[in-house]
């Protein structure tokens with residue numbers, strides 16, 4: 209069980225959260241101009257690093273707010 | 289006391305091979321075996337950073353079935369199941385293959401509709417399958433609680449009689465022994481750290497034991513595929529997650545088949561030795577640490593108890609995790625990459641064990657000919673661009 213620090217509520221158990229995957233994946237600024245390859249990258253491709261990973265969580269059973277954090281995908285240690 | 293004969297040699301890596309396979313799990317070993325057996329290609333090395341079959345091959349719940357919804361999946365999984373049915377003779381090794389059937393339970397109207405549709409799709413593809421009523425479920429597996437007064441009553445289930453289990457370690461050893469006898473070098477403790485390239489093609493791998501050259505390279509590295517591909521700047525639509533499983537202590541035979549339930553999310557069988565073997569869904573977050581969160585185990589045990597009240601007397605002995613590489617459509621990627629001479633077999637997510645001989649067969653073909661076998665042709669990387677997905681999420685009784 210991960211202990212996750214919500215920026216607004218403090219440390220809470222993982223079961224209060226839902227995972228949102230990679231952080232900072234912006235919706236395309238000019239969607240009509242995207243090629244199929246670019247759409248595929250946006251829709252289906254995400255980074256999958258072994259190590260530091262910027263990711264999103266939502267405190268769904270708490271304040272219900274989204275936040276970004278950096279976690280090590282080997283040790284599970286939160287770095288921010 | 290003398291050590292019994294080893295099942296395979298422990299060779300030093302040579303400087304070059306016709307084919308290098310990265311990852312000595314079930315898929316890598318089966319690929320090496322079929323490269324030799326079907327294509328006469330024996331100048332092959334299988335490189336393994338840890339010990340042979342110590343990754344997901346050692347950690348899965350050994351369920352074998354082919355009752356997938358879509359034609360592309362049904363074809364490759366049924367090809368695998370047909371191979372399983374003759375594999376003990378072919379490999380001359382008794383790995384306890386037991387066709388005890390699989391029940392996929394339905395607990396909601398949606399489950400019932402999905403299950404009956406899947407049975408019909410399976411039969412159209414020549415795959416055995418039946419829809420069972422709750423009473424018929426109880427006849428197949430008397431310890432399942434089919435009473436109406438539980439939280440998620442059993443409304444029926446799909447039944448594939450030819451499905452079953454096998455002893456996973458023995459399967460790996462059986463493939464390894466035969467591949468070794470063909471002259472394939474199985475090299476453990478040899479970690480691939482990068483690739484040697486010439487223009488836009490690979491010509492070898494860099495390892496902790498020096499560079500090794502190869503004509504063609506096949507990745508069969510499951511959860512670590514992204515890490516390897518990223519050294520060449522290749523991005524794959526994979527996310528690596530922990531998948532946990534558990535066993536009970538050894539019990540007298542109580543459970544005659546394999547039972548899976550997507551809705552309460554558990555799958556359980558009883559190993560030949562007597563342990564109840566259970567698995568659940570993946571942990572939600574990306575991870576390369578081979579462990580998961582305890583609440584996932586708690587949920588899967590709760591689900592198991594709901595279905596099997598008799599399990600209240602059993603004890604949890606051991607839990608573990610493996611790292612599975614999950615694709616957006618819950619189907620694997622088997623074939624070419626943007627880099628010439630580099631091929632991938634990845635994205636099997638939570639369900640790779642059942643495909644072991646089938647994927648070995650088609651990946652060997654792909655490596656031998658430089659192009660896919662008809663059965664893995666649909667499972668390209670390009671499908672995520674063209675949109676020709678093989679969407680088995682929710683379609684294939686997908687808790688594996």
Ligand SMILES: [Zn+2]
Pocket residue numbers: 214215216217218267270271272273
């Ligand atoms: Zn909060």
